[in-house]
Structure formats: structure tokens, C-alpha cells
Amino acid sequence: MKVYDDKHIKNIVFVGAHNSGKTTLAETMLFEAGLINRRGTVEGKNTVSDYHEIEHQRGASVFATPLHTEWRNYKINIIDTPGLDDFIGEILSSIRVADTIVSVVNARHGVEIGTQIIWNHIDHYNKPTLFVVNQIDHKSANFEDSFKEIKELVGNNAVKIQYPLVIDGAQCILDVLKMKLYKFPPQGGKPEKLPIPDDQKALADQLHNELVEKAAENDEDLMELFFEKGTLSEDEMRQGIKAGMLNHELFPVFCVSALQDMGSGRLMGFIDNVAPAAADLKPEQSLEDKTVLRTKEAPTTLFVFKTVHMPNLGQLTFFKVKSGEVNANDKLVNSRTGETEILHQLFIMDGKKREPVSKLMVGDIGATLKLKYTETNDTLYMQGHQVTIRPIIYPESRTSKSVVALKQADDEKLSDALKKIHSQDPTVVITYSKELKQQILGCQGELHLATIGWILENGYGVKAKFEQPKIAYRETIKRSSTANYRHKKQSGGAGQFAQVHLKIEPWFEGMPEPEGFNIRGKEEVSLPWGGKLLFYNCIVGGVIDLRYLPSIRKGILEVMESGPLTGSYIRDVRVMVYDGRMHSVDSNDIAFKIAGAHAFKAAFLNAKPKLLEPICELTVKVPEEMVGSVMTDLQSRRSVILGIDNADRYQILKCTTPEVELYGYSTNLRSLTQGKATFNSVFSSFEAVPDNIQQNLVRA
Structure with a gap:
């Protein structure tokens, strides 16, 4: 293969909503360039890019697929991406390495929610972008409505390079950059180049002049030329369009029928001649x-x-x-x-x-x-020239499930398979919760999860079960309580003896020291799971030797790792050990550890124990007309609305919601808003569980 330099390499990525025709357009471009002799179809399961078995089963792209073509002394690298945002990881990685984004819009449906979601990422990366309105030959196509919606998406800097029309029953495309009419045969392919018809000259001239002005705006020298001559040559327009695309301030709009091979050659010519190359981008x-x-x-x-x-x-x-x-x-x-x-x-x-x-x-x-x-x-x-390219930032998981192998013998196979799936798709996040004793899988939605399950079973031979993850509750107390425990064991030889008297109280930051005790020492333990244990030595008269206090504290901490209500971690308690007994021969560390644990557990159960649940700060971005139904749903999930902000045609709802109520929220929100709303959540705090819910959890 010929080696191309950076001035003759164009890296483009096809993005767009599901069923916009990205895969078909990629296939047509490969055919136009002569890299394939016959065009495959998605329905025929024989396209170059959709080659995975799961893509054949679903009739849609699941993975981003790199391709290439050579056209008029340029190499065009194409990445065909999925259209559903469940596979946003595939889309983002492709956008990251592309020099130009080609956003494909279905002329039958206009700018769909998938296009809007992807646009937010394109806008973040500030990438040069052009739009292609596909399926212009369909009886339900509406190019003008699609163009209007593109302008609503990106602003007035969207500019027509072409528009479609039908003349004497033949599909035509009028190009206002070249000022030519392309008339296609019924089967598509190479068009006939014709002059612009009289009845289209006024509109074509108007659009041409708009394009000239937009091109001139992006280059001072071109602006001066425009003022001098009142117009620009085609080469000067190309220069201005490229500058506008590089500035992310000009978005050319083309029209094609990818299925019938109408307009794809002209699109490839524009990519060659105008779309930014790798060499044009800023360092x-x-x-x-x-x-x-x-x-x-x-x-x-x-x-x-x-x-x-x-x-x-x-x-x-x-x-x-x-x-x-x-x-x-x-x-x-x-x-x-x-x-x-x-x-x-x-x-x-x-x-x-x-x-x-x-x-x-x-x-x-x-x-x-x-x-x-x-x-x-x-x-x-290269050795000696260390550098680290800024990484792709992937979105956080929207859906979490616990995952286990159906057969215990497959546990290791499951673990290895999940590591490979994460390696292939970093939006699949695998963690093991020691607290919950569960392997947690995070992903982007139910379709994403179904795909992971399919890959596990068909790619790695592991059947897995996905379930709702447990919730990491915490336990604490609401009042003070005292208890004592005497541990005595005699089985021949040295025995075990220890007696511990203690008092426990709820702890909060800034509270005064305990009253009524002769405090001899204090230890503040920051717990790994959050919160604190304050451990006080209030022993007088040497009834318990100081060397046994660490064992008492160790026994208490062991109970705190598995609370008596639900087995959850205990937090925010202070303990005063104020009395006890020991034996000169039979007392030892194990005996005092056992006595401390039993005394603490008895006191805890008598101190009005309370279950705490994790609360998340939830931010939901929702179209104005859908706010009511989203708020109703949030309130049914025990959410507390903190405020509402405006953002263009959207409203930003801020609230706090119990983590347990967010299970399935991604799917539900998508259903409520036709996929138009987005959300993110972060852990905020632990708050008391309502009594009726606590009773159910303790019973369970």
C-alpha cells in the first residue's frame, strides 16, 4: 500500500442516531473508491463494518469499526460507530481520534435525540463537523425540516452546500459550492452534470452568496478579497470553509442517498479537498x-x-x-x-x-x-521522549448490577472475561465490594447490559446472572445505653475470664466530652467505611489492666464490621469502658476481646439502633415540556427537590434521592422522556431510613 503523509490523510468518523444510515454510507464510499466490488447491506448481513455476529443478529452497529478508502490521491480513514448512546464508549473513542466528524441525519426523521446527545460530545471536543442528510430519495424525506433542525442544534453557522430536488422524476442534487446540478440515474451511481435550471437560479444564487459570506467570515484576507470583488472563487471558498470548520464555527450540510449511491462521490471529493487533514489541526x-x-x-x-x-x-x-x-x-x-x-x-x-x-x-x-x-x-x-496523550474521559455508569456465574465452576472464567470486556469497552466498570460481598458491573443501560451478557455467553462460554446490587447501609444508634458481659470458660488447664462494663452513645462532630466519668485516655478511630468510633478509657482502681483495653476495642470493631440489624457497618458511636474484672491467671487478650464484643452488641441493641441509607445528589437535565412527569416520578422515589435552573430549552432539576430508589432510573427516565433527558448522581451522605422501611429491611 502507498504510504500517505499527514497532508493527504483524512480521518473521519460517522456518527448519528440509530438507523440514520452510517453503515450503508460507509459501504457505499468503499464501493465508490473501488475497494469492494459489491455493496453489502445491513439486511444482508454482509457489510464490511458490521461483521460481528451480534451485529448481524440485531441488524445494527454495536462496535465502532475502522475502515479506509483511497480517493483521488488521498487516504480516508473512516470509523463507523453505533447509533445508540448505550455504546457511547465506542463513539467517544472514535471522536477522540477523528479529524472531522460526519454527523449523519435521516431525512425522514430529522435531528433525533441520538444526534443531540452525540453533538454535546462533539461540541466538547471542538471538532470540525459536517452534516449529511441521508435518504433524500425516500417518499417521507424532508430535507428542509432536517436542515432547520440542524440549525437549531448548532446555530446559524450551519450552511447548505447542497439541497435535493426531483426533476422529471429523477433525483437530483444541486451543489451551491460548485454551482452545478447532479442528476442521478434511477439505480444511482455516476450522475450527469448539468447547468442549474432557470427556476432554481435565484435560490441557488442566494445560497451561493450566503456560502461565500460564511466562508469569508473565517479569514481576514478572504474578507478583504470579498469586499474588493464582491465574491470569492471556488478555491477561496474552500479555504474559508476549511478555516470555519477548524474554528468550529462553520458546519457544511450535504445530502445523499447512501442506499442508492447518490451524492457519496461528491461528499468524498469535499472530504478530500476541504475537510481538515491531520496536518491542519492545532498541536x-x-x-x-x-x-x-x-x-x-x-x-x-x-x-x-x-x-x-x-x-x-x-x-x-x-x-x-x-x-x-x-x-x-x-x-x-x-x-x-x-x-x-x-x-x-x-x-x-x-x-x-x-x-x-x-x-x-x-x-x-x-x-x-x-x-x-x-x-x-x-x-x-519513543525511548527517551516520554509523553502522555490526554486520555479519553468516559461517562460514569448509568446502570449497576451484581453479576455472578450461573455455575460456580465458571467464576474464574467470568472474572477473566469481564476484564477483557472492560479492556475493550472502558464504560463497562467492574468492582468487587468487600462490604456487600458482590461483584458489581456498571454499564450505560439495559441494551448495553444485554450485549455484555451476549458476549459473555457467546464469546467466552460463560452464562451469568445479573441482579439488583445490595445497598451499602450503615447502622448507628439514637440514644445511650449501658451493658456488661462476663466471659468465663474453664476446660482444664488455663481458662478464660474477662468482665467488661461499658456505655455507648451516639457521636457527632463537636459534641462535649462524656459526663460522670473519670476519663484516663481517649482514642479516635476514623473508620474505613466512614464515620468514627471514639473509645474512652474510664477505668479506675486498676480493675482492668491497661494492656487489655486494645483487645476490648478490637472486639468492638469486629462487631462494627457486621452490625446486628442487617450486617451493615456501624458508624458514629462513642464507647466508655468504665468497669470490669479480671483474673490473675485466666484473663488474656482473647477473653477481653470476646467480652468487649458481647457487651458492645448488647448495648447497641438497647440503644434504639437506626439504619442509615446512602443518599445521592441527583441532577436531571430535562426538556421544559417534560418537567412535570419527571418531577412526579422523582417524588415517588422519595426525592427532595432542592432547586430548578434554566438552560436553553432545558431545565436542570437538583434533588437528593436515596440510592436504593435509583435502581432502574436510567431506563425509566429514558422511557418518560423518549431519551431526551440525562442525569448524573454522586454520593452525598447517609441519612436515617424511614421506620417502616427499616422494619422491612431488618426482617429481610
Whole structure:
């Protein structure tokens, strides 16, 4: 394969709502460029990008798939992404390495919620973006409504490059940049180039002039030329459009029928001639605040944006060359692990097809096999030139489940499989809760979870069960209580004897010291699970030797690790040990540990024990017209509304909600708002559980 420099490499990513036609458009572009002889279809399960079995079953993209094509002396790397935000990790990693975003809009449905959600991420990264309105030949297509909605999404900087029309029953596209009419045969393919019809000249001239003005706005020299001549040449317009895209202030809009191969060639020509190349982007700043120069002379730096574990092949690592050039058998250092990796092979990937190459230049996207120490988000650099590319920030989990293997013998297989799934998709988060004794899986939604289950069963041969996770409750007390316990054991030889008298009280920050005790010592223990234990030595007369107090405290802490109500951690208690007895021969550390534990448990149960539940601060962004139903649902979940803020056409609801009530909230909110609302939650505090709920939990 020809080696392309950074000026002739275009990295684009197709994003857009489910069923907008991204996969079909990618397939058509490969066909137009001659890389494939026959176009596959999603229905036929034979497209280049959707090659996974699960994608064939669902008839939709689940994974982001890198492809490439060569068109008029340019190399175009294409990443086809899923359309559902359950797979947002695949979308974000692709956006991160793309130079230009191609947002595909279905002309039948306009800008859907999936497009809106993805736009927020594009806007965050400030990436050059163009829009493609697809399916213009469908009887229900409405290009003008779609364009209007694009303008509502991105503002008045959306500008038509083309618009569709039908002349004598033939699908046509009028291009106001080239000022030509493209008339397509019924079966699509190569169009006939015609002059603009008389009845379209006024509109075409108007749109052309608007495009000229928008192009001139983004370059001072072009603005001066525009004032001098009153217009710009086509090359000058291209220069201005590119500048506007790089400034994230101009969003060209095209129209195509990907299925019928209408307009895709012109779109590819624009990507070649106008869309920013890798060399056009601003230099990147590393985590070390170094400038990563996008030149072939700079030290080699690779950024890993995707990992795939393939059966019978092993780990396939996708990367973008951020600086320098990479050759087969190069040795590079991982900035996270410090380990040296050898890139024995380099590939260009087209779906599952691997094409070996000997070299990749700065700006290019490629893959390699069987790296030992490298994962998604890692940086590989040339020895002696350490640098760390800023990582992709993935969203927090929206759905959590406990996960166990249906067969106990598969526990280890499940653990290994989940590690690989997380490696492939960092939005899948796996943690083990020592407190709950559960393995917790976090993901982006029910569809994401179903996909993980499918991969476990079909990819790794493990059947798993997903259930509602337990809640990490806490136990405490509401009043003071005293208790004593005498431990005596005699079984021949040395026995065990210890007697402990103690008082317990609820503790809070700033409370006065205990009254009525001769305090000889105090220990403040910050508990690993939050809260404190204050342990007071109030022994007088030496009835218990000082050396046994640590054992008493140890027994108390063991009880606090598994409270008597629900087995939850105990917090925020203070204990005064004020009396007891010991034996000169039979007393020892074990005896006092047992006595301390029993005395504390008895006092705790008599101190009006109270269950505390975790409370989250919840922020919900919801369209104005849907606020009522969302608030009603929140109140049914024992939420306390703290305030409401305005943000454009949205309202931001802020409230506190018990964590247990958030189970299933992601799915429910999506259903209530047709996917238009988003939320995030963070732990806030522990608060008392209502009495009726506490009774049910204790019984359970």
C-alpha cells in the first residue's frame, strides 16, 4: 500500500442516531473508491463494518469499526460507530481520534435525540463537523425540516452546500459550492452534470452568496478579497470553509442517498479537498504540558483508542500516530506501565480484514497484535521522549448490577472475561465490594447490559446472572445505653475470664466530652467505611489492666464490621469502658476481646439502633415540556427537590434521592422522556431510613 503523509490523510468518523444510515454510507464510499466490488447491506448481513455476529443478529452497529478508502490521491480513514448512546464508549473513542466528524441525519426523521446527545460530545471536543442528510430519495424525506433542525442544534453557522430536488422524476442534487446540478440515474451511481435550471437560479444564487459570506467570515484576507470583488472563487471558498470548520464555527450540510449511491462521490471529493487533514489541526498538549508536534520528524508517539479481543487471534490494538512515524518491529515505551512493547506487525483494518503495512506516518490510524502491557487510553512513545496523550474521559455508569456465574465452576472464567470486556469497552466498570460481598458491573443501560451478557455467553462460554446490587447501609444508634458481659470458660488447664462494663452513645462532630466519668485516655478511630468510633478509657482502681483495653476495642470493631440489624457497618458511636474484672491467671487478650464484643452488641441493641441509607445528589437535565412527569416520578422515589435552573430549552432539576430508589432510573427516565433527558448522581451522605422501611429491611 502507498504510504500517505499527514497532508493527504483524512480521518473521519460517522456518527448519528440509530438507523440514520452510517453503515450503508460507509459501504457505499468503499464501493465508490473501488475497494469492494459489491455493496453489502445491513439486511444482508454482509457489510464490511458490521461483521460481528451480534451485529448481524440485531441488524445494527454495536462496535465502532475502522475502515479506509483511497480517493483521488488521498487516504480516508473512516470509523463507523453505533447509533445508540448505550455504546457511547465506542463513539467517544472514535471522536477522540477523528479529524472531522460526519454527523449523519435521516431525512425522514430529522435531528433525533441520538444526534443531540452525540453533538454535546462533539461540541466538547471542538471538532470540525459536517452534516449529511441521508435518504433524500425516500417518499417521507424532508430535507428542509432536517436542515432547520440542524440549525437549531448548532446555530446559524450551519450552511447548505447542497439541497435535493426531483426533476422529471429523477433525483437530483444541486451543489451551491460548485454551482452545478447532479442528476442521478434511477439505480444511482455516476450522475450527469448539468447547468442549474432557470427556476432554481435565484435560490441557488442566494445560497451561493450566503456560502461565500460564511466562508469569508473565517479569514481576514478572504474578507478583504470579498469586499474588493464582491465574491470569492471556488478555491477561496474552500479555504474559508476549511478555516470555519477548524474554528468550529462553520458546519457544511450535504445530502445523499447512501442506499442508492447518490451524492457519496461528491461528499468524498469535499472530504478530500476541504475537510481538515491531520496536518491542519492545532498541536496537542500532553499531560506533561508538552507540545506534541504533528510532524514526521518528531519522536514517535502513538495513542491507543481501541482494544479488541478476537477469538484465536488475541488482542488487537488500534492506535493513531500522533507524531513521527512507526515501523514494523519498532520498540516503544508505555507511559502508564513503563514497559517496552515491540510492534511486530502493523495493519490497516477494514472491518475484520487485516492488510499488513511496513510503515504508518503521523496522522494515520492503524493496528497491531498481541501487545502485552497496553490497554485503551495508553500512550506509546519513543525511548527517551516520554509523553502522555490526554486520555479519553468516559461517562460514569448509568446502570449497576451484581453479576455472578450461573455455575460456580465458571467464576474464574467470568472474572477473566469481564476484564477483557472492560479492556475493550472502558464504560463497562467492574468492582468487587468487600462490604456487600458482590461483584458489581456498571454499564450505560439495559441494551448495553444485554450485549455484555451476549458476549459473555457467546464469546467466552460463560452464562451469568445479573441482579439488583445490595445497598451499602450503615447502622448507628439514637440514644445511650449501658451493658456488661462476663466471659468465663474453664476446660482444664488455663481458662478464660474477662468482665467488661461499658456505655455507648451516639457521636457527632463537636459534641462535649462524656459526663460522670473519670476519663484516663481517649482514642479516635476514623473508620474505613466512614464515620468514627471514639473509645474512652474510664477505668479506675486498676480493675482492668491497661494492656487489655486494645483487645476490648478490637472486639468492638469486629462487631462494627457486621452490625446486628442487617450486617451493615456501624458508624458514629462513642464507647466508655468504665468497669470490669479480671483474673490473675485466666484473663488474656482473647477473653477481653470476646467480652468487649458481647457487651458492645448488647448495648447497641438497647440503644434504639437506626439504619442509615446512602443518599445521592441527583441532577436531571430535562426538556421544559417534560418537567412535570419527571418531577412526579422523582417524588415517588422519595426525592427532595432542592432547586430548578434554566438552560436553553432545558431545565436542570437538583434533588437528593436515596440510592436504593435509583435502581432502574436510567431506563425509566429514558422511557418518560423518549431519551431526551440525562442525569448524573454522586454520593452525598447517609441519612436515617424511614421506620417502616427499616422494619422491612431488618426482617429481610
